[in-house]
Amino acid sequence: xxxxxELAIMCAFITGAALLATGCSKKTGRDxxxxxxxxxxxxxxxxxxxxxxxxxxxxxxxAVDETNSTGGITGxxxxxxxxxxxxxxxxxxxxxxxxxxxxKIISVITSYNSSCGLAQIPVYKSVGLPAISPVTTxxxxxxxxxxxxxxxxxxxxxxxxxxxxxxxxGMKNVYILYENDDYGVAIEKVYEDHIKSLGMTVSGVDSxxxxxxxxxSTIITKVRNSKADGIMFIGLxxxxxxxxxxxxxxxxxxxxxxxxxxxxxxxxxxxxxxxxYSLGPFSVDDPDPKVHKFVNDYEAKFNGSEPSLxxxxxxxxxxxxxxxxxxxxxxxxESVNTAMQNVNYEGITGLNKFVNGDVQKHxxxxxxxxxxxxxxxx
Numbered sequence: 001x002x003x004x005x006e007l008a009i010m011c012a013f014i015t016g017a018a019l020l021a022t023g024c025s026k027k028t029g030r031d032x033x034x035x036x037x038x039x040x041x042x043x044x045x046x047x048x049x050x051x052x053x054x055x056x057x058x059x060x061x062x063a064v065d066e067t068n069s070t071g072g073i074t075g076x077x078x079x080x081x082x083x084x085x086x087x088x089x090x091x092x093x094x095x096x097x098x099x100x101x102x103x104k105i106i107s108v109i110t111s112y113n114s115s116c117g118l119a120q121i122p123v124y125k126s127v128g129l130p131a132i133s134p135v136t137t138x139x140x141x142x143x144x145x146x147x148x149x150x151x152x153x154x155x156x157x158x159x160x161x162x163x164x165x166x167x168x169x170g171m172k173n174v175y176i177l178y179e180n181d182d183y184g185v186a187i188e189k190v191y192e193d194h195i196k197s198l199g200m201t202v203s204g205v206d207s208x209x210x211x212x213x214x215x216x217s218t219i220i221t222k223v224r225n226s227k228a229d230g231i232m233f234i235g236l237x238x239x240x241x242x243x244x245x246x247x248x249x250x251x252x253x254x255x256x257x258x259x260x261x262x263x264x265x266x267x268x269x270x271x272x273x274x275x276x277y278s279l280g281p282f283s284v285d286d287p288d289p290k291v292h293k294f295v296n297d298y299e300a301k302f303n304g305s306e307p308s309l310x311x312x313x314x315x316x317x318x319x320x321x322x323x324x325x326x327x328x329x330x331x332x333x334e335s336v337n338t339a340m341q342n343v344n345y346e347g348i349t350g351l352n353k354f355v356n357g358d359v360q361k362h363x364x365x366x367x368x369x370x371x372x373x374x375x376x377x378x
Contacts (some may be wrong), residue, residue, distance in 0.1 A: 063318035159190030171230030316347035
């Protein structure tokens with residue numbers, strides 16, 4: 001063999017080895033690793049809202065299974081690493097630090113509570129770890145980090161929608177009850193300001209503590225004495241259930257923000273929540289084929305369990321993330337984050353396209369009628 005041929009063979013060998021080392025296909029320039037793509041999740045899996053946490057995790061798993069069954073992301077399978085944040089900001093921060101230090105975690109789907117999201121965001125930002133939430137609605141989150149996204153509306157938008165729907169229901173003098181934390185305080189201010197701008201009045205305002213307030217009797221008495229013609233409840237399923245059970249119902253309409261638009265409200269409280277109103281961008285009865293498929297697939301996979309609004313938003317969060325990943329030449333944190341900033345994914349709850357990390361989706365009003373959420377206003 002000539003010296004020239006020996007050099008040619010050696011160069012070819014070195015070039016091939018270099019391509020293998022980088023994990024890239026010479027033909028496509030794309031990541032050709034076969035290792036799993038690890039995605040973290042941080043939601044309450046224990047505690048008073050564990051039922052909603054399960055609905056969320058189940059929906060994310062459905063999205064993972066569907067994606068993996070069709071080849072994954074450029075041939076790589078998605079694998080979840082799920083952690084329980086207990087709806088506690090301190091625990092959520094510890095989970096965020098765990099994900100941040102684990103280099104194999106490429107992205108995170110995270111946070112039921114806005115307070116937990118706000119505890120995690122600085123951690124993710126510090127290491128450039130992209131995160132997406134289906135539930136955190138606090139206006140304080142808008143634009144707070146170039147690494148944080150959400151598939152739910154901000155309360156800056158949701159509070160306005162709530163006020164306008166309350167006006168359409170004929171409310172003129174409203175009593176406001178809100179959860180005294182980042183989530184409740186933010187939406188209460190937006191809501192109160194907007195109903196006043198619409199010419200409505202506030203007959204009273206009271207707050208309660210998530211997970212701690214068990215006795216609503218004093219609040220119930222104050223609401224009844226106020227002569228309000230409507231109640232705006234800003235909080236979650238457990239506390240609304242306590243309010244409605246202890247009151248035996250009110251003579252005026254009760255409108256709850258989207259934190260209460262869940263099948264769990266009905267399954268846990270039955271007739272006590274009959275006629276309660278809420279709102280959201282998703283209905284299990286939507287005739288859209290994409291929604292119909294999601295509902296059927298979810299119920300088939302999880303023993304007939306009905307998906308909630310949070311299930312739908314979580315499914316969209318996962319599918320939006322995976323859609324972004326599919327456009328990446330290399331699956332790493334920074335590449336995925338860049339792709340998230342440019343993603344445009346039409347999901348089952350509407351368009352997932354981010355401006356300062358936010359979306360704006362159309363909401364409809366639902367009422368509990370005969371033990372089922374029924375759409376009453378588009």
